[in-house]
Amino acid sequence: MSQTRAYAAHAADQPLAPFTFERRQPRPDDVAIEILYCGVCHSDLHFARNDWGMTRFPIVPGHEIVGRVTAVGDDVSRFQVGDMVGVGCMVDSCRHCQPCQDGVEQFCLEGFTMTYGSDDRQDGTMTQGGYSDSVVVSEHFVLRMPEGLDPAAAAPILCAGITTYSPLRHYGVKAGHKVGVIGMGGLGHMGVKLAKALGAEVTVFTRSDAKVEEARRHGADHVVVSSDQAQMDAVAETYDFMLDTVPVQHDLNPYLAALKYDGTHILVGLLDPIEPAIEGFNLVFKRRVLAGSLIGGIPETQELLDFCAEHDITCDIETIDIQDINTAYERMEKGDVRYRFVIDMASLKNASAD
Numbered sequence: 001m002s003q004t005r006a007y008a009a010h011a012a013d014q015p016l017a018p019f020t021f022e023r024r025q026p027r028p029d030d031v032a033i034e035i036l037y038c039g040v041c042h043s044d045l046h047f048a049r050n051d052w053g054m055t056r057f058p059i060v061p062g063h064e065i066v067g068r069v070t071a072v073g074d075d076v077s078r079f080q081v082g083d084m085v086g087v088g089c090m091v092d093s094c095r096h097c098q099p100c101q102d103g104v105e106q107f108c109l110e111g112f113t114m115t116y117g118s119d120d121r122q123d124g125t126m127t128q129g130g131y132s133d134s135v136v137v138s139e140h141f142v143l144r145m146p147e148g149l150d151p152a153a154a155a156p157i158l159c160a161g162i163t164t165y166s167p168l169r170h171y172g173v174k175a176g177h178k179v180g181v182i183g184m185g186g187l188g189h190m191g192v193k194l195a196k197a198l199g200a201e202v203t204v205f206t207r208s209d210a211k212v213e214e215a216r217r218h219g220a221d222h223v224v225v226s227s228d229q230a231q232m233d234a235v236a237e238t239y240d241f242m243l244d245t246v247p248v249q250h251d252l253n254p255y256l257a258a259l260k261y262d263g264t265h266i267l268v269g270l271l272d273p274i275e276p277a278i279e280g281f282n283l284v285f286k287r288r289v290l291a292g293s294l295i296g297g298i299p300e301t302q303e304l305l306d307f308c309a310e311h312d313i314t315c316d317i318e319t320i321d322i323q324d325i326n327t328a329y330e331r332m333e334k335g336d337v338r339y340r341f342v343i344d345m346a347s348l349k350n351a352s353a354d
């Protein structure tokens, strides 16, 4: 066992605070990683606050991990000490069911092992995430970070990036397609960059005039202010795909009406009941499809990292020290982040030792 320094939530109503715990010694197929950077995802905040009623405390959040290999188990063949690697939202799965064999471990029939807050499949201890100085992960769930990608700005590719890339790839988005991206947060701005790099013509839908310029800066060809009925009317039956990154309830009907016949509306952020209700008319009369998508499998995540290196795509980030994490959470709740916080884990060395 090795002592790991971290920041953890100790209760739903308390700020994150320093925490020390033990990571396992590497098993034969494990890679030990010194964490350099960790992105801050909205899921981290929901977990720390127990918004989904499933959190066991203390919990160390963080599933956008980039670091350097410090040790490998005897059976590890793909990584060596010194390699730059990444770990995303999953650290294990059953590895034998059909989804696992298909490389879509996020759909594992037994449920995938989350990077934090899950039970380890072998020893039953709870997994702890990347707001820490090290992590030990089976090599199957470790990604290779390509050279040339800034490691801090690449960290959010491991969650925000794959969440938007996977559906674009699954539905074969390519040149000639018109893609709408709803919402311009951490997910949305990555969706714009990735859809553009795949060759699509991209329109951002935003409720605020203030984000029009930002959307164009990220490469959007067009911006529609969705609160402006005239602008929405003008784009009726225009899009092949709608990538919907909005995590709170919103009316899908105006967006469905903006799809061509056979168009597909893809939810990646909304887990709650759809409210207001969908008019069946909006689907039936144009053979439209309403779909959902969850992160992406390990092979596709590696493909995405290589794609981002090739196309020089990273996330727009604001780097913070771990001591600033509680302020960062408060700012995230207000939507005050452009577009992702990433923790420089060197700051953990300055945390009070306790």
Ligand SMILES: [Zn+2]
Binding pocket: 041, 042, 043, 044, 063, 089, 159, 160
């Ligand atoms: Zn995430």
Ligand SMILES: [Zn+2]
Binding pocket: 093, 094, 095, 096, 097, 098, 099, 100, 107, 108, 109, 110, 111
């Ligand atoms: Zn499985």
